[in-house]
Amino acid sequence: MNISLTGRHVELTDAIKAHMNASIQTLSKYNLDIISVNVIASTQTKKGKDHSVVEFVINLAHKNSIVIEQNDQDLYAAIDLATTRAQKAMRRIHDRDSGHHKDGINEAKIQANTTINLNEASEAMEDEIVPVELALYKPREVEDVLNDIKENKKLFEIFIDNDGKTRVLYKRNDGKFGLY
Incomplete structure (x- = not known):
């Protein structure tokens, strides 16, 4: 995994770099092939106040890239919020890949035929059906x-x-x- 940390109008101190690296390492728990992670930290002035902006660009193998931009007054808080959003996006991709949709219809048919004997199932259903005679033939008031x-x-x-x-x-x- 290639990691690129960039600061625009912000000096990236060792503490900020360590925090960014620790945040990026938490993304590896989803077992997705992460090719590279680019983190861009910058500051913007809006309405006379300085805001920190953190942008994560996560490139995954054989999947779309994940781009997350997070604004906050504190740079550390922006990094934490962006990391949380990245984890949520990667969890969705991981769940989608490892879910039951991965098997094709033919594999599901083969599995169903091997685990269920249709003759036994039909006999079991016959045992459960109890015919009931209705008293509809007699007219009533x-x-x-x-x-x-x-x-x-x-x-x-x-x-x-x-x-x-x-x-x-x-x-x-x-x-x-x-x-x-």
Whole structure:
């Protein structure tokens, strides 16, 4: 990893250089191929006040470069904030690369076929299905169904009325009953 420290209108003391180098070394924990890191420290005057500006340019192998510019009144604080932002950007790239998106669809199919036996899965599903016979064939009055819902504290009941229509009687949120 090539490291370049530059000061524009700022004298880079040994303490500032050591702080910048320590900040750059924290970026290596993401196991990305860092080709070079350029750090440019400068000062600007805005509205009569001096501001320190730190710019990080991180060149990664086979990826886009990361460019971060951070302003602050204190140079050390600007370096720390820029380092935090750089770590966040590199963590995103690392997570994206090491995530589950790296495998192709064919590898996922092969893995699924080796870990799951489709015959056993279909037999297991057949065991879980329990057929229930509905009592829909017998016509009922709306008042009888309403009494059943109140007694059993059900939310709804599906039935066939005397005209042969399939109906649904349900309890509404306001406590009244609706008929569909």
